[in-house]
Amino acid sequence: MRAEALKGHLDGLLLAALEAGPLHGYAVKEALREITDGRIDLPTGTVYPALHRLERAGLISGSWSVVGGRRRRTYALTAAGRTALGGERDSWQEFASAVTAALRARSWPATS
Amino acid sequence: MRAEALKGHLDGLLLAALEAGPLHGYAVKEALREITDGRIDLPTGTVYPALHRLERAGLISGSWSVVGGRRRRTYALTAAGRTALGGERDSWQEFASAVTAALRARSWPATS
DNA sequence: CGTCCCTATATAGCAACGCTACCTATGGAG
DNA sequence: CTCCATAGGTAGCGTTGCTATATAGGGACG
Numbered sequence: 001m002r003a004e005a006l007k008g009h010l011d012g013l014l015l016a017a018l019e020a021g022p023l024h025g026y027a028v029k030e031a032l033r034e035i036t037d038g039r040i041d042l043p044t045g046t047v048y049p050a051l052h053r054l055e056r057a058g059l060i061s062g063s064w065s066v067v068g069g070r071r072r073r074t075y076a077l078t079a080a081g082r083t084a085l086g087g088e089r090d091s092w093q094e095f096a097s098a099v100t101a102a103l104r105a106r107s108w109p110a111t112s
Numbered sequence: 113m114r115a116e117a118l119k120g121h122l123d124g125l126l127l128a129a130l131e132a133g134p135l136h137g138y139a140v141k142e143a144l145r146e147i148t149d150g151r152i153d154l155p156t157g158t159v160y161p162a163l164h165r166l167e168r169a170g171l172i173s174g175s176w177s178v179v180g181g182r183r184r185r186t187y188a189l190t191a192a193g194r195t196a197l198g199g200e201r202d203s204w205q206e207f208a209s210a211v212t213a214a215l216r217a218r219s220w221p222a223t224s
Numbered sequence: 225c226g227t228c229c230c231t232a233t234a235t236a237g238c239a240a241c242g243c244t245a246c247c248t249a250t251g252g253a254g
Numbered sequence: 255c256t257c258c259a260t261a262g263g264t265a266g267c268g269t270t271g272c273t274a275t276a277t278a279g280g281g282a283c284g
Contacts, residue, residue: 004240005207007119007270013214020220026232031221032214039210046271048234053270069279070232089215095117096208098151102125102144103201108132109143116269119241138261158242160263165241181250182261 001039010050011059012088013040015081018060022076025051051075059084113151122162123171124200125152127193130172134188137163163187171196 006013017028017035029047032040051073054060059081062073077085118125129140129147137160145153163185166172171193174185189197 001207001210002120002203004120004271005203007241008114008116009211010271013211016215016217017220020218021222023220024232030231034221035214035217036210039206040214043272044233045235045273045275048232050271052234068231071278072232091114091117092211092215094151095113096212098113098148099121099125099204100208102147102152103128103204105128105147106132108129108135109146110133116242119270122242136261142260155243156262157244157246157264160261162242164263180260183249184261 006040009088009092010042010046011054012085012092014047014050014054015059015077015085015088018075018077018081019085022074024072024074026072028075054081118152121200121204122154122158123166124197124204126159126162126166127171127189127197127200130187130189130193131197134186136184136186138184140187166193 013032014028017023017031023031025048026044028051029042029044032042051060051062055062055075059078060075061078062075065072065074125144126140129135129143135143138156140163141154141156141159163172163174167174167187171190172187173190174187177184177186
């Protein structure tokens, strides 16, 4: 998977990962990797800043806890986040169908 | 369609538009708009620099002509461009299926 | 005991990308 | 004569995800 392919679609994936219930950052990364059969394996330097961004935007809310001596920041979807997730799903559908149509097109308008 | 959604996928669309035959820049933009029912309507400030980039990369080759008093730069796929288009199609498939799977998932691994 | 790996979080700096805003220019419609 | 569609172009910007690096606890292995 090309590195920059994700641009603009990461937020939706993170929100989706939190839809079923709160997770901490590392668990989000792992969940995403598992659900996509390893196709989306985000570096931690991508996950954490993105989660911070989503929290600043009010789409998720985080809280610290300590489990087994390790500190964790667990995130949960906010109401706004749930709404945003719906929007991400819609816009992904629209985007994906458009790109698929364009890439698949055999006959293009001969506008030249 | 969110503005930044295209990031990393534009090249494939432009290459695909040229697959059926050479087009000039403005025609590429129009063809893309028509084939996607207006869902992908690129600003010219996106199209032209992208075509220059593809030309520099050797994926398309351009040539000037004059039609009706207006100068045009017509682009054609190179062999490398045709190969690249195949790669773009493959990586799009992989990417799209991964994102769709993640966004659709109802039950996420409870790795927390 | 030392080393390594997995878990867990974080940040600085970078490069790429597409967009906005602007500019030039021709030809046709009103 | 003005406006719009066509046709091409660039400078500068903001966002975004990645790389590289740092910290730290716990467990496995020798």
